[in-house]
Amino acid sequence: MSLKKIYNTLFKNYGPQNWWPGDTPFEVMVGAVLTQNTAWLNVERAIHNLVEANALSAETIVAAHPKRLAVWLKPSGYFNIKAKRLKNYCRWYIEQGGYEALLGWPTDELRHGLLSVNGVGPETADDILLYAFDRPVFVIDAYTRRLFRRLGLIEGSEHYEELRRIFETGLRSASDRVQLFNEYHALIVIHAKDVCKTKPNCQVCCLIQACQVKGP
DNA sequence: ACCCAGGGTCATA
């Protein structure tokens, strides 16, 4: 069972997802930080607070008092640490000259720069690279590990970079890799959290003979 | 009253 076949099965079941739910690249970046180990609905509430406060910009976030920023971020959980991380990211983002400047960076350098920010780890960086900068980077999250371990394609305990290499090389000959990786990650998440719970007999679940969110 | 959610950092051995 190839990675492409699994993608086709997922796509056939769920259709196009059109991620990331963000109106601007900057909103995508904020969402990527706030969604760390957090349900997306709560992230939306936090972003809504920022919009209502007219604070959805790097400059405003950097200038905001930490306590007040934490209040805006409260619904997304971990609000104190996320306030720091978001400030760290926005400070770096401004220092590098903002979106237009970063667009000119080669993907490897951009990824390295993102990872240099305290609070931005590999998945957050790859979310930003793929969904805000349209770079062909495959996002590895807990759902990806679980699904493909059950499918028998990976062991599951591989390091992040190793898994990313496996997926990116496995799909190296695809025509539009940005579009493919974008949809693929979205489909993996949708499969895990929305449909898989309520449709025990979807094709992918039959494939792995285990349609349960919990479990190894 | 549990368990979990689109992780990451830091301290410890």
Add this chain to the structure above:
DNA sequence: TATGACCATGGG
């Protein structure tokens, strides 16, 4: 290198 504690809200 590799585990574990910690961060904290809201939904099921």
